[in-house]
Amino acid sequence: MQKVGIVGYYQVKLYSDANYGRYEMIFEASRGALDKAGLKKKDISTVISCTNDYYDGRTISNCFTVEVGGGYMADESKVEMDGAHAVLYGLMRVLSGNHNLAAIWGGSMASCYPYHTVRLYETDPTWERSLAYVNDVTSAGFQMRAYMEKYGVTAEEIAKVAVKNKKNAAKNPLALKEAQLPNITVKDVLDSGIYADPVTELMVAPPCDCVAALLLAPEKQALKITDKPVWITGVGYNQDPYYLGDRDLSGCKSMNLAGKMAYNAAGINDPSSEIDVAELFEANAHEELIFAEELGFAKKGKGIEINSAINGDLPINPSGGALGGNPPCATGLIRIIEAVKQLTGEAGDYQVKGAKRAVASGQVGMCAQNNIIYVLEAN
Amino acid sequence: MSKMTQRKSLDYIKKDYVRTRTLTGSWYLASYKFKFNITHMKPFLEKLKEKKLIGNQCSSCNRVFYPPRQVCGKCLVKPDKWVDIRNTARVSTFAISYLKDPETGEVQERPMVLVHHDGADTTSIAELNPEIDVKDVYVGMPIIAHWRDETVGGLMDIEYYDKFIDDSDDIRYKK
Ligand SMILES: [Zn+2]
Numbered sequence: 001m002q003k004v005g006i007v008g009y010y011q012v013k014l015y016s017d018a019n020y021g022r023y024e025m026i027f028e029a030s031r032g033a034l035d036k037a038g039l040k041k042k043d044i045s046t047v048i049s050c051t052n053d054y055y056d057g058r059t060i061s062n063c064f065t066v067e068v069g070g071g072y073m074a075d076e077s078k079v080e081m082d083g084a085h086a087v088l089y090g091l092m093r094v095l096s097g098n099h100n101l102a103a104i105w106g107g108s109m110a111s112c113y114p115y116h117t118v119r120l121y122e123t124d125p126t127w128e129r130s131l132a133y134v135n136d137v138t139s140a141g142f143q144m145r146a147y148m149e150k151y152g153v154t155a156e157e158i159a160k161v162a163v164k165n166k167k168n169a170a171k172n173p174l175a176l177k178e179a180q181l182p183n184i185t186v187k188d189v190l191d192s193g194i195y196a197d198p199v200t201e202l203m204v205a206p207p208c209d210c211v212a213a214l215l216l217a218p219e220k221q222a223l224k225i226t227d228k229p230v231w232i233t234g235v236g237y238n239q240d241p242y243y244l245g246d247r248d249l250s251g252c253k254s255m256n257l258a259g260k261m262a263y264n265a266a267g268i269n270d271p272s273s274e275i276d277v278a279e280l281f282e283a284n285a286h287e288e289l290i291f292a293e294e295l296g297f298a299k300k301g302k303g304i305e306i307n308s309a310i311n312g313d314l315p316i317n318p319s320g321g322a323l324g325g326n327p328p329c330a331t332g333l334i335r336i337i338e339a340v341k342q343l344t345g346e347a348g349d350y351q352v353k354g355a356k357r358a359v360a361s362g363q364v365g366m367c368a369q370n371n372i373i374y375v376l377e378a379n
Numbered sequence: 380m381s382k383m384t385q386r387k388s389l390d391y392i393k394k395d396y397v398r399t400r401t402l403t404g405s406w407y408l409a410s411y412k413f414k415f416n417i418t419h420m421k422p423f424l425e426k427l428k429e430k431k432l433i434g435n436q437c438s439s440c441n442r443v444f445y446p447p448r449q450v451c452g453k454c455l456v457k458p459d460k461w462v463d464i465r466n467t468a469r470v471s472t473f474a475i476s477y478l479k480d481p482e483t484g485e486v487q488e489r490p491m492v493l494v495h496h497d498g499a500d501t502t503s504i505a506e507l508n509p510e511i512d513v514k515d516v517y518v519g520m521p522i523i524a525h526w527r528d529e530t531v532g533g534l535m536d537i538e539y540y541d542k543f544i545d546d547s548d549d550i551r552y553k554k
Contacts, residue, residue: 021399057406123504125413127446130534130552132491132504133476141474149518150473196491197475197513241452245493245502246444349390 001265004094005222005229006376007101008037008215009337014176014325017111018209022056025211027068030105032215034070037225045099047076050086050106054118070103082281083107083212083333084362084372090216091232100221107211107330115207115328122366124243131372134244137204139366140284141196143249147286148198150250151301155198158305159189161285162323164309169320171310171349176208184188189285203285203323210327212334227379230340234268234375236261244366254286255361255371256294262359263296266375271296272306275375276355277342278316280337281363282323291361292316295373310350318342318350332362336374343378419449422461428532432464432524434499445499446534465497467543470520475513490516494540508539523546 010032012018012025020028034040047070051061058064062078083106090102093187112236119136123129132138147153163184169175170182181188185200192201221350222229236258240247247253259271268274278297282288289303297314298306317323319338324330339358341347361373409501417424419435421444426433428513434445434459442451445464450457480487493502507516508525523543530536 019398024398036478054406057404126415127534128504132506133489134491134504138474138476138491141476141491142472145474145518146472149490194475194477196477199474243448243501244504246452249493282403 001233002095004091004232005217005218005219006214006232006336006340007217007222007225007229008033008039009213009340011174011212011334011337012107014208014210015176016176016206016208017109018109019210021108021267022109023065023068025107025109025209026065029107029211029213030068030070030103033103033105033215037215039101039215039225041070041072043101044070044074044103046090046093046102047071047074048079048086048090048093048102048104049076049078050081050083050104050206050333051108052329055108055110055113055328057113069105077307079106079229080275081364081370082362082372083330084281084336084360084374085237085332085364087214087216087333087336087374088235088237088372090214091235094216094218097218100217102216103213104333105211108328109209110207110328111209112196119366127243134180136195136366137199139244140204140286141199142244143290143367144198144284144286145202145236146249147251147290153289153301153304155190156186157304158203158286158289159186159200160304161282162189163287164301164316165282165285165288165321165323166202168310168318168350169324171284171318172324173348175320176206178204179320179324199284202219205283205322205326205331208325209329210325210330212330212335212337214333214337217327225238228344229379230343231377231379232374233377234259234262234264234266236263236265236371237370237372239365239370240367242369249367251300252290252294252368252371253289255368255373258361258371258373259295262373262375266377268375272298272314275314275357275359277318277339277352277358278314279319279339279342279358279360280316280321281332281335281361282317282321283326283368284321285365286315288321288367291368295359296368308351315352318347332360332372335360335362339374343376382467417447419447419457423447424532425535427534430526430530430536432466432496433461434464434496436462442500443498444501445496446499446503462498464499465525467545468496468522468524468540470495470516470518470522471495471502472518482521484524488513492516492540494522505537506539508541511542515542
């Protein structure tokens with residue numbers, strides 16, 4: 001694959017109820033990314049946004065973000081999935097050879113709408129909606145139980161993932177305050193309110209407010225903009241069937257196939273030794289284990305055995321991951337940004353020493369129906 | 380020059396004062412017409428009326444879908460055969476939801492299950508008999524469809540799933 005560089009990024013701090021208007025938050029992110037790269041509005045040649053009509057409370061919700069998102073009189077279009085999918089669209093535009101700078105931004109404000117209620121409307125209106133109350137949390141319960149049952153993994157082991165990520169989030173100044181829990185224990189996670197048994201409140205990525213932005217440029221241009229570009233050397237994406245009943249919920253086949261596609265592009269043969277750090281969008285604690293296994297970091301059912309702490313063998317979500325805050329439409333984009341920070345040595349207290357190659361993933365849908373993963377490499 | 384300071388620094392928006400107002404509103408899309416094909420459902424719905432279950436099968440990959448699917452995604456063809464499905468099933472996986480009545484505040488504990496019918500390759504979303512203690516539910520639990528007295532040929536003809544003592548020898552599941 002031709003090299004495309006990440007030359008700038010910006011992430012607004014996560015808030016559960018931000019003291020921001022929608023426009024201002026988008027502006028801070030898109031302006032912030034340009035400032036970081038030392039660029040101007042006129043340098044942007046294409047804009048990809050990631051929002052959702054339902055999350056924004058208006059139809060064709062990129063219509064109002066023109067000015068603040070850098071799309072004024074520019075070629076712009078919207079992705080209504082995860083921010084990481086918007087990066088894919090931006091990447092394709094750069095690879096087309098027609099653009100010198102793609103600006104990608106994504107995010108929403110979950111404080112403005114009932115997130116888990118909106119997701120009830122994801123089920124099939126004719127087959128499923130009338131039969132039972134199923135949303136992202138209930139389906140997470142299906143998946144966590146199926147995973148535990150198949151591999152004999154315990155709830156305590158899954159709670160350990162939440163403990164690690166919430167402790168990591170405490171080191172990340174941009175993480176959600178409510179998710180920054182340096183003294184959290186496994187017992188706290190298991191004793192927190194039950195969302196959909198066996199999933200408890202602290203195992204669910206808390207929906208919150210944020211916008212993040214990223215700038216992509218072709219190789220030649222990227223080297224002119226910065227001496228520390230991060231290269232996208234592989235990308236893979238795949239999707240599972242829509243109906244939960246058609247899937248083996250104890251695993252995530254689409255993540256497996258996405259991983260293979262990305263590794264193939266980047267020339268990775270042994271992911272657990274060749275990758276230095278992973279930022280995975282885990283909407284629930286158990287998903288991190290499932291993803292790690294599907295991505296070849298451990299054998300099936302053995303995800304818990306990976307030493308995934310910040311100073312471990314293969315650090316996963318040193319930033320705190322989505323359990324440190326899950327702003328719909330931005331979370332996957334933030335995973336990419338966090339991986340970039342690791343590769344440029346800008347991750348501060350949660351820096352993984354000597355990280356040269358990272359993976360970052362995004363997802364949408366119930367039980368991570370649609371997955372996308374990037375391989376990123378330091379210059 | 381004020382424009383320059385605004386562009387170079389974002390510190391001005393970090394000051395701690397109330398910058399927003401909230402306007403309560405609604406974005407109401409409650410009315411929608413879901414238009415869907417019934418050709419692949421009709422035989423299934425007619426059988427439901429007789430308290431019988433059928434699924435459809437893709438003759439390319441031989442997977443049996445219950446409930447019937449319009450298209451087999453794997454082969455991108457329409458399933459073209461009908462096969463009988465037993466009314467007995469297993470709990471494939473489940474989650475327990477806690478639903479709060481907005482008026483009384485009463486919390487209902489309800490297991491949502493994915494049901495794997497004997498004879499099918501897919502599972503479907505369902506609820507269990509409310510009398511069943513949630514603590515007794517387990518993956519692999521044998522269950523049986525409980526029909527409403529009056530069936531109308533719709534999905535709601537199966538009211539819920541009941542516990543079932545499986546004494547057959549051909550299928551053995553570990554608890
Ligand atoms: Zn087929």
